[in-house]
Each structure stands twice: as structure tokens, then as C-alpha cells.
Amino acid sequence: MRFKCRGKKMKDFKSVVFSGGGSRCMWQVGFWQSVSPELKLKPEIVAGVSAGAAMAGMIMAGTAETGLTLIKEATAANKKNFYISNFLKKEPVFPHYEIYRNTVLKTMDAGALKRFKKGPEIRVLFANPPAYLGALSGTFVGLMSYVIEKHTMHPVHPKMASKLGYKPTVVKLNECSSAEDIADVIMCSSCTPPFLPIMRYNGKISLDGGIIDNVPVSAIGEDEKKGKMLVLMSRIHRADRIPQTSNRLYLQPSSTPEISKWDYTNPAGLQAAYDLGRKDGDNFVKQYRRGDFKK
Template sequence: MGALAPQVAAGRPGKGSMFDQVVFAGGGVRCTWQIGFWESVANRVRLRPKIVSAVSAGAMVSSLILMGKSLDAVEYFAEAFEENGSNIHWGNLFRKGPLFPHHHIYRNGMRRLFEGGFERLRAATELRIAVSHSPQWLNGRLALIIGAGIDYSDTFLTRELHPNTARRLGYQQSFYSVRDCSNVGDLQRLILSSSCTPPFTPRQQHRGAEVLDGGIVDSVPVAGLDPGPSRVLILLTRRYPQYPSCFTCQKGEQLWTYVQPSRPLPVSVWDFSNPQRLWQAFDAGFADGEAFLAAHSPEGSAK
């Protein structure tokens, strides 16, 4: 699937205000924008999706949203980032401690925040989480290096919404339903697999096979959607300057509504050291949600 150039429009996605399915793109700390947007919009447009497709940090964020713990998460990670202070712990270079603190903060955050929310998440909707698998002819460290190169190219060079580079090389994206997780530990391991990005995280296996960050194949995981007629909300986490902040396109019998940050976010994917920028990303999402409501909701259009 290439860039969605055809049939793109900046107008209202339609009169109805309910989306049947939602996609959460990956993007590390930038996914905090998704929380802000959701907090602004969800109750006012009755966001109760039947299917949610997510990847990497978007998988963690969507889990927290569906558990009703997203605001707790922003506060928790802001405190964790303040305590952390640096994205590289050079003092551990010749010690046993990790050089990069990201995995520890990420994993401990899920352990703390997911407590008591697993059953609510499973009852809320069907959440599908993407992981990537390297091609059979490529494995180990080389697969990781090439995967990282693909991710960099797709992010900074091609800037397509749904690039094909990884698929052409044989990388595959698989989706796993949270309802198939037996317990909260299974959910945490699935999200860690979906977020596997060495050297920031350790290498991961899922169901006996080595996996990579699900966003290597497509960081906007639309392949996890159900087919058939539906209205889809797709929450991006970075600017695609060739598109408006909100745009729609017809995909078969589905209407896809993309929303992206109205301006580049002040935080990078792996910046686990700046709580102020974390809150700024949240505030940007909330403001963009208000703009979305003003332009697209029946209440907003009546003003």
C-alpha cells in the first residue's frame, strides 16, 4: 500500500459522529498526543469502537485509554521522566546497569498502570496489536540493522503514510488480539514485542519467534482493521506535510478519517527525560481535538 494520494479531501468526514474502528499509530513519546486528542474528543463524539488496531507505543496508549487510565499514565511518565533525567546513562557503560533507561521505564510503567485494568480492557473492545517478523533469509542482528534502516528511511526520507519498503524485502506484520492474552503479563509481553527497537529495548520473542517493532512494516497499522463497511478514525503522531491536519479518503466500502498533529510535536520518539515536552504533546493533542470538534462534529458545525 503506497501513499494515499487519491481521493483525499480536507472536508468533514460525514454527518455521523461515531467511528466503528480506530487506528493508533506508533511514535514513542509522541503518542502522548493521542491521549490528549482522545481526552478532548472521545465522550463528545461517542467514541466506542468495535475494533482498535495499534502498534508499538500506540498499543500501550490505546490499552491505557481503554482501561480508563490514560491521564494517570501521563502523570506517571512525567514523574518517571523527571526522575530519569537523561536518555543515556553513561555511568553504566562499564557497569551492569543499562545504558539506555527506556525499557526499564516502559516496562515498569505498564506493570504499575495496567494493574486492575486488564479485564476492563478485554471487555471494552477488540484491541489488535501488530508485531513485525523478519524475512526467512534474514535473521539476527542483520535483520535488526536493516529494519532500523527501513524505519529511518520511511520516517525521514519517503514520508509515505503506508510505505512498502519492508514488505518488499520480506518483512511481515502480524496482529494479535488482546482477548487472546491469558493475563496482564501476556499483554505486557505483547506490547514489548510490538515495541522491540534495540538498542533501546532488548531483543524480543513472541510465541517462540523473534520479532521486531510492528511499525517497521507499517507504523500506521491499518492492516489490523476489519473489512466491510465502516467509519475509521486513524490517529497519527507526526506531521505529513503533504496532507492537511485532518483528511478523509474512501477505501472500498470504508471511510478513513486521518488526524495528524497540526504542527510538529516538541518531543522525540525516545525522549524519556523531559516531562515538560511530554505535557506539551498532550496539550497539543487536546487542542487539536478541540479543532477537530469545531470542524467535524454536528455540535461544532452548528456554532
């Protein structure tokens, strides 16, 4: 696909946004690894949600390639996405939480934490249910509102959950003091039962932030005024649903990544999503250098 934008040079992108999308978010890693060193991307603020937050964290920590290797190894060893026999053993039926959390923990070593302190501000979005709903009902209503809106209205930025009273929480990874803290924040941002258990942050039920904004430009807020925003999505959206704004450049895969968002049995699919990102990134760089992105 051809990427189109009216705007300034890549160095003027002050913020970068990583959308959610589970395993498909590996496309974002491949794209970034191709584009960033070539075009010298140095954002001041990075925002992510769900798996996009994990990808953003690993990229800014300098451990993205390690993360790809680790998640491929873990998914190669995992044979199923659902272990029904574990009901009787009182063990997790879904393997996702353990694989996901362990991958994050292993990529956030002491060096990564130091790079966080020196790098851009990394904001992670998650959602809190309204007070009138309990843990189970809040989870059910929030997830169903997202699914219904996604499949009927096809928005890039959903609105239904916010109208129902769900509130955003934004946490900065740079302020986390340990790998465990970072993993907790990312798990909260990714909390999509039954794949992940219901999570709490500071005592509040915390759900996948994609319920509120799966392409979390809202986490940038007023800082969007500082400069242009690069928005990396993880799936193909209808052209008429992508917002038309001169201050943002929305980019999406050139084709559908060959893996579903909660498939934790498919290392080849993860690699394919990454490779697609590299290819799309290479094409993007060529177009930029041709002058396609200059006024």
C-alpha cells in the same frame, strides 16, 4: 489546523487506529480524552503499534490519565537517555525499557483487565524478520529500511520492509491473561534496538511493527468494510502523502509535539504533547458540531 472529512457521523466509526511515535503519542491521549466523551466514540476494533499500542491500551483500560502521571514521574527522575558509564557496570545503557515496561504494568491492574474483556477488540501489530536473516541482521535491515524510506519517500504507510520479506503479527490485548502478558506484547510492538532489547514472541524475533506499518490500518484488515475508520497519527505528514479514501479520516497534530520520540527525560514535553492533543480535540469537536463533517 482545520480537519477535513467527507463522511458519516462519528458514531459510525467502527475502528480507530493509533500510530506509533514514541513520546509524541501522548498527543493521541489528549485528543481522545477531549473528543471521545463529547462525541460518544465507541469503536468495535482498535489497532495500535509501538507506543500507539500502549496509548490505545491505556485509553481502553480507562487508565490513560494514570499513565500520563506515571510516565511523567519516571521521566522526571531519569536524568539521561544514555548512561555510558553503565557499560562498565554491565547495567542497561538505555533506561527506556524499564521505564516503559513498568509504566505499562502499573496501568494494567485487575480492573483494567476486566474492562478489556468488555471493550473493543484491541489489536497490536509487530514485525517478524524473514527467515534468511538472523537476529542482529534482521533487526538492522528492518530498522534501516524504515529509516531510509521514511526520510526519502515520506510515506504514511511504509512498504519497503514488507517487500524485503518482513511479516506482520497481530495480537489481541483482550486475549492476554495478565498485565505481564500485555506488557510483553506492547514491548514486542515497540522493539527498536538499542533503546529496547531484541524481543521474541512465541519464539520468533519481534520488532517494532512500525517497520511494516507505522499507521497500522493493515491490522484492521477486512474489518474496515464494517464502517468508517478514524486514524490518529502522532506527527505531521505532507498532505500529498496522506491517502485519500472516503472510508478513513486521518488526523494529525496541528503543530509538532514538543518532544522527540525516545526522549525519556522530558516530563514537560509529555505534558505539552498531551495538552496539544486536548486543544486539537476541542477544536475538532467544535468543527464537527458546526457541521464540517456532514455531507
